[in-house]
Structures are given as C-alpha cells and as structure tokens.
Amino acid sequence: MTEVTPPALDISHLSVNFENGSGELQALDDVTFQVWPQEFVCLLGPSGSGKSTLLRVLAGLVPPTRGEIRFSGDHPPRIGYVFQHANLMPWRTVIENIMLPLELQGVSPPEARRQAQTWVERVGLSGFESAWPRDLSGGMAQRVAIARALIHDPDLLLLDEPFGALDALTRERMGAELLHLWQSQRKTVLMVTHSISEALLLADRVLVFTPRPGRVSLDLTVPLPRPRSDDLRYTLEFAHLARQLRQAIG
Numbered sequence: 001m002t003e004v005t006p007p008a009l010d011i012s013h014l015s016v017n018f019e020n021g022s023g024e025l026q027a028l029d030d031v032t033f034q035v036w037p038q039e040f041v042c043l044l045g046p047s048g049s050g051k052s053t054l055l056r057v058l059a060g061l062v063p064p065t066r067g068e069i070r071f072s073g074d075h076p077p078r079i080g081y082v083f084q085h086a087n088l089m090p091w092r093t094v095i096e097n098i099m100l101p102l103e104l105q106g107v108s109p110p111e112a113r114r115q116a117q118t119w120v121e122r123v124g125l126s127g128f129e130s131a132w133p134r135d136l137s138g139g140m141a142q143r144v145a146i147a148r149a150l151i152h153d154p155d156l157l158l159l160d161e162p163f164g165a166l167d168a169l170t171r172e173r174m175g176a177e178l179l180h181l182w183q184s185q186r187k188t189v190l191m192v193t194h195s196i197s198e199a200l201l202l203a204d205r206v207l208v209f210t211p212r213p214g215r216v217s218l219d220l221t222v223p224l225p226r227p228r229s230d231d232l233r234y235t236l237e238f239a240h241l242a243r244q245l246r247q248a249i250g
C-alpha cells in the first residue's frame with residue numbers, strides 16, 4: 001500500500017472581509033488550495049487581489065472570516081516571514097539581527113551567535129557581521145531578513161515581494177541566490193511576486209489571483225526542470241508559460 005503524504009498546508013474555502021468605515025470590503029473569496037511539503041509556490045495577481053492578506057492570515061495576523069486553514073505536523077507551525085522592506089532593527093548589527101529569533105526562543109546568546117554565523121555565511125554576508133543596517137545595500141539588507149526568517153527552521157516560509165524594492169539586476173541575482181538556498185534547505189515556501197519570470201524561475205506552482213475579491217483563477221504547475229538557471233528565460237517553453245500567466249492575470 002502506498003502512503004499518501006498529507007499537504008503541509010491545506011486552505012479550504014477561505015474568505016476574508018475587512019470593515020472599512022463605510023461597510024465591508026471583501027479581500028479574499030472562497031480560496032481553496034493545498035501546498036505540499038517542500039513545495040515552492042508563487043502567488044501572482046493584480047494589486048489588491050488579496051495576496052498579502054493571504055500571507056497575513058497564514059501568519060495568524062488576520063483572522064479568516066470564513067473557511068479553514070490546516071497545517072500538517074504535531075506542533076503549531078513555525079513561520080518565517082520576509083517583507084518587501086527588510087525591517088531590520090537599526091540598533092543591532094547584521095549578526096545581532098539574524099540571531100534575534102533564537103534569542104526570543106531562549107537560546108543562549110553564544111549559541112545564537114554561533115548559529116547566526118552559519119547563516120551569515122549561507123547568505124553571502126561574511127565580513128559584514130558587525131555592519132549596521134544603515135550601511136547595507138537593499139540586497140544585503142534583504143539577505144539579512146532572509147537569514148533571520150530561516151534561522152529558527154520554519155515549517156513555512158512566507159515571502160511578500162521580497163525583491164520588489166530592488167533594482168532589476170540585483171533582483172535577478174537575489175532570485176538565483178534564493179533558489180540556491182531553497183535547493184539546500186528545502187522549505188515549504190509561499191511567495192508573492194509581481195514578476196512573471198521570477199515566478200517561473202523559482203516556483204513549482206504558480207497560483208494566479210483574480211482582481212478583488214481574490215480567488216484562484218489559475219493553478220499552474222511549472223514543468224521546467226531543476227536545477228534552473230537564468231538562461232531558461234530565453235527558451236520557447238518559458239515564453240509559452242509566461243504568456244499563459246500573462247493572459248490569466250488579464
């Protein structure tokens with residue numbers, strides 16, 4: 001008998017309404033999908049289609065109005081969250097920012113620092129341990145944010161347009177670095193992006209959301225082989241998939 005792997009995340013008939021002075025605004029409407037362990041899923045859709053709201057619900061920051069969310073596992077899920085802006089603590093150095101989640105968990109400072117040093121190296125920031133956030137480029141600050149989100153070994157990594165504020169070349173490089181990191185760490189990832197090519201290079205699946213209220217209008221499995229490199233962008237298959245996503249976004 002074959003064993004069926006349960007989804008890491010099971011979202012069922014999720015709707016979210018907000019009160020906004022003059023009445024109710026529906027951000028998400030009857031959203032149902034599953035994410036499998038170690039899967040990389042990108043969320044695409046027009047502005048206001050509820051993508052960030054969905055991540056905030058998953059992080060427990062916004063309550064669902066209707067529907068259910070189930071995580072697999074026998075403990076409440078540990079969540080790593082990265083936003084468009086790194087939101088580093090300006091009074092802590094690079095390594096002190098990265099070690100923060102462990103300190104909050106009660107890990108001793110020397111042990112937290114030792115683990116943070118490993119993450120400094122993984123995200124390519126060796127030599128910048130003692131730098132202050134104000135002295136970092138946008139890409140470097142996002143590397144710190146990514147390391148800080150991963151250091152406590154999250155069950156689910158939520159990325160909300162993490163490269164949206166970076167210039168195009170840095171963004172491409174950060175995408176490649178994230179791919180590399182994911183290939184070695186294999187987290188379950190949900191990432192919001194506005195970039196079709198970023199979604200196709202990174203994701204196993206891309207979910208396209210309709211304009212508000214957000215519903216899933218396309219659930220596309222990306223059949224491109226891994227490991228993936230930037231050159232894929234110039235293939236016919238890539239262009240075909242990109243057109244399919246473009247049409248679905250409308």
Ligand SMILES: Nc1ncnc2c1ncn2[C@@H]1O[C@H](COP(=O)(O)OP(=O)(O)OP(=O)(O)O)[C@@H](O)[C@H]1O
Binds near residue numbers: 050051053
């Ligand atoms: N706390 C809130 N109170 C009231 N309305 C909200 C709240 N949070 C989000 N909204 C509204 O819900 C809708 C969905 O917003 P959300 O930020 O989730 O969309 P999005 O798809 O992430 O957009 P973008 O791509 O521009 O980031 C928007 O109309 C937004 O104004």
